[in-house]
Amino acid sequence: MQHIKNVIFDLGGVILDIDFKKTEQAFLKLGLNNFSDHISQFHISGFFEQYEIGKIDDVEFVDGISKLIGKETEQEKIIAAWNALLLDFPPERIELLRKIKSDYRTFLLSNTNSLHYKEYQRRLFNRDGVYLEDLFEKTYYSHAVRLRKPGADIFNLVLRENNLVASETLFIDDTASNFEEAQKLGIQTHHLVPGSSITEIALFK
Secondary structure, eight states: OOSOOEEEEOSBTTTBOBOHHHHHHHHHHHTOOOHHHHBOSSOBOHHHHHHHTTSSOHHHHHHHHHHHHTSOOOHHHHHHHHHTTBOOOOHHHHHHHHHHTTTSEEEEEEOOOHHHHHHHHHHHHHHHSOOGGGTSSEEEEHHHHTOOTTSHHHHHHHHHHTTOOGGGEEEEESOGGGSHHHHHTTOEEEEOOTTOOGGGOGGGO
């Protein structure tokens, strides 16, 4: 990690703790037995992907889930199950993001969706009085920009809009399969393995 001036952070598993199993278990209770066939940390399919790139809205998404379940299910229960994977923002990570803003240009780049976005922003604000936008120079959410990792287009968007030099930019993600296109562009990468934290990265010490 040489000559880093800019840092692009993933969200889930990097800043926000998540657990896909919790949503899988919540949907199992609602009668959806094969949730992990549709989406996990490592793959996404069908209308789940359409939702993550903003091509369908919340109502269409919840209706699609209801059809997968195969029976009439309350909207609130579907949303609660969908949000079950969202855990918390460890305070030390939020403090780190505040601290390093004076040393680096920092950005957020997340494959996410509208319902999750509303929920984790609400939780962060209720606890810390800030939104994610307050912690970064600019934030990029897949459902808002209609692009997602690991495609090269979303990395090019961040570089281009902010006049970043790729070789001076570090991308931190917990999913190694998101790195290939970023590396081809010359972006440096750091794989945050399970059990580690951004607070342990030598660059930020």
